[in-house]
Amino acid sequence: MAELPILYSFRRCPYAMRARMAIASADTPVSLREVLLKDKPPELLAASPKATVPVLVLPDGNVIEESLDVMQWALKANDPQGWLKGAKLDSDWIQACDGEFKHWLDRYKYADRYLEHPASAYRENAETFVIQLEGALSGASGLAGDTTSVVDVALFPFIRQFAGVDPAWWQEAPYPCTRSWLEGWLSSALFSTIMAKYPRWESGQPGQRFPSEAPAT
Ligand SMILES: N[C@@H](CCC(=O)N[C@@H](CS)C(=O)NCC(=O)O)C(=O)O
Numbered sequence: 001m002a003e004l005p006i007l008y009s010f011r012r013c014p015y016a017m018r019a020r021m022a023i024a025s026a027d028t029p030v031s032l033r034e035v036l037l038k039d040k041p042p043e044l045l046a047a048s049p050k051a052t053v054p055v056l057v058l059p060d061g062n063v064i065e066e067s068l069d070v071m072q073w074a075l076k077a078n079d080p081q082g083w084l085k086g087a088k089l090d091s092d093w094i095q096a097c098d099g100e101f102k103h104w105l106d107r108y109k110y111a112d113r114y115l116e117h118p119a120s121a122y123r124e125n126a127e128t129f130v131i132q133l134e135g136a137l138s139g140a141s142g143l144a145g146d147t148t149s150v151v152d153v154a155l156f157p158f159i160r161q162f163a164g165v166d167p168a169w170w171q172e173a174p175y176p177c178t179r180s181w182l183e184g185w186l187s188s189a190l191f192s193t194i195m196a197k198y199p200r201w202e203s204g205q206p207g208q209r210f211p212s213e214a215p216a217t
Contacts, residue, residue, distance in 0.1 A: 003059055004029055004059070004207075005030045005056050005058045005059060006031050006047075007019070007023065007033065007056050007210065008035055008041075008048075008053050008056075008057075009032055009034060010035055010036070010053045011034060011198070013037075014157030014160070015052070016067065017194060017195075018067050018071060019054040019067045019071060019074075020054075021157075021190060021191075022071035022083070023210065023211070024193045025075070025079070025081055025190060026075055026077055026078040027211065028074050028077050029210065030209075031206070031208070031210070032208045032209070032210035033201035033207045033208075034198040034199065034201050035053060035201060036200055037053070042203070047063050050065060052065070054067055054070050056073065068094065068154065071089060072089055075150065082147060083150045085147075085149075086144045086149025087143070087144035087150055088150070089154070091143075091151050093151045094150075094154045096129060097155050101126055101158065102158065104122050104125040105158060107122035107125075108125075108126050108165055119165075123166075123169075126162060130159070130173075131175075133175070133178045134175045134176075134177055137177035138177045143155065152185070153185075156185040156186075159178065160182060160185075160186065163179075163182060193211050194211075196212065198210075
């Protein structure tokens, strides 16, 4: 384990999910340290004072502290599904997702903390982005065309959050292509791999190998 890069991660964080998707697809093992955002370990704060997850600490001491950079690191090493061939990580889709969409998603999700407007108003603002997704996905199976790419992988954890705020509403919403695109990702073997539950990491403990070795057949 000592030789593996260390990944600080939080299971339900969409940024950490996209990083774990890339690491799992690349099958580039890391030592995963599952953290609690409300009680971050000092080792994470020392490695990355901005203290967001994911954070990857390489064996040479270099620190990668942005999810898109972790994706790039993993897929540059090994990209068996050609995710980087299909699109670039500086895509307008990803910028719009991490920017304006995330802004409205947070307000929709935590509408009880943003009492100026009802949740439905925040949702409507977030839907501007979903309407664009629906337009793209009604003509192709992925956001960068008919092959899956980093754009799909980077975005779907955020759309999952959007869908999860009010699942009954989402099931009836006029976004059938986005719904089936999302369901495709959520039912993938890779998604099951990245959503495996790990115990909270404690200082002095070894991390958990991720992705875990395939069970012997
Ligand atoms: N731009 C960063 C954003 C990462 C981020 O904001 N992660 C959230 C969790 S989903 C976080 O760690 N927030 C800090 C906190 O809640 O204390 C990235 O892409 O990696």
